[in-house]
Amino acid sequence: MIDTHTHIYDEAFADDADLIVSRALEAGVTHVILPNVDASTVDKMRAFAHKYPTFCSMMMGIHPTEIGENYQTELAVFDAEIQKRADDYVAIGEIGLDLYWDKTYLEQQKRAFEYQVDVAIQLDKPICIHSREAFHEIVDSLKKFSSAKLRGVFHCFTGTPEMAVQIARLGDFYYGIGGPATYKNARFIDQMPQIPLSRILLETDAPYLPPVPHRGKRNEPSYVVYVAQKLAQVYNISLSELEKQVNQNVKTLFFAHHSNIF
Numbered sequence: 001m002i003d004t005h006t007h008i009y010d011e012a013f014a015d016d017a018d019l020i021v022s023r024a025l026e027a028g029v030t031h032v033i034l035p036n037v038d039a040s041t042v043d044k045m046r047a048f049a050h051k052y053p054t055f056c057s058m059m060m061g062i063h064p065t066e067i068g069e070n071y072q073t074e075l076a077v078f079d080a081e082i083q084k085r086a087d088d089y090v091a092i093g094e095i096g097l098d099l100y101w102d103k104t105y106l107e108q109q110k111r112a113f114e115y116q117v118d119v120a121i122q123l124d125k126p127i128c129i130h131s132r133e134a135f136h137e138i139v140d141s142l143k144k145f146s147s148a149k150l151r152g153v154f155h156c157f158t159g160t161p162e163m164a165v166q167i168a169r170l171g172d173f174y175y176g177i178g179g180p181a182t183y184k185n186a187r188f189i190d191q192m193p194q195i196p197l198s199r200i201l202l203e204t205d206a207p208y209l210p211p212v213p214h215r216g217k218r219n220e221p222s223y224v225v226y227v228a229q230k231l232a233q234v235y236n237i238s239l240s241e242l243e244k245q246v247n248q249n250v251k252t253l254f255f256a257h258h259s260n261i262f
């Protein structure tokens with residue numbers, strides 16, 4: 001099983017990273033993909049991936065909540081990194097728009113998002129999208145690009161099947177499903193089988209959004225198993241069937257050019 005979105009290089013794991021990694025391996029989580037957040041997290045992420053090289057892959061991007069007045073400085077760091085070490089990164093992420101916390105920098109967020117999407121297309125890499133209270137704005141931005149060249153994942157997807165259809169028209173997109181799928185009030189999960197399993201990825205977004213029965217605590221990659229169990233249940237298939245299909249999805253999206261990972 002692969003946790004396609006986890007921030008385990010975060011301070012939250014500073015004291016017990018070894019334990020978290022071994023717990024993941026024990027639970028059958030053999031690989032994780034680390035999203036970058038901003039200029040300050042690049043070195044931390046790279047150091048973590050360097051320490052556990054067969055366990056980690058990395059993405060490079062600037063998160064929308066880190067886009068503000070000085071967003072050009074953030075993008076310069078992104079640029080330098082991606083130009084120098086493009087092969088180190090399996091995707092551009094996480095990038096997107098977040099209007100939940102603050103709408104002040106919507107214009108800057110859009111510019112930074114579209115700039116990074118453009119780089120992804122030039123480098124033929126998938127994108128990992130963070131969309132919070134900004135679905136229509138994200139769709140408007142992505143419509144500016146050719147759907148034949150766009151591919152990636154809507155991370156932490158909790159939308160309706162109608163939203164999934166809209167997304168599918170924009171390009172070759174997958175849906176990252178995490179802890180919220182296990183929440184009691186998660187209405188989207190009952191409609192999930194309307195989305196083909198060939199489009200589903202598993203993720204934790206650790207240390208955030210822990211699944212039931214760990215709500216309110218720190219999330220970690222081993223907990224992705226709870227998300228997988230929930231999905232196997234709603235798709236009415238065995239856990240091993242689910243695992244086989246989502247592993248194939250991960251390979252197709254992120255590792256088509258990195259066969260050595262598996």
Ligand SMILES: [Zn+2]
Nearest residue numbers: 005035094205
């Ligand atoms: Zn994230």
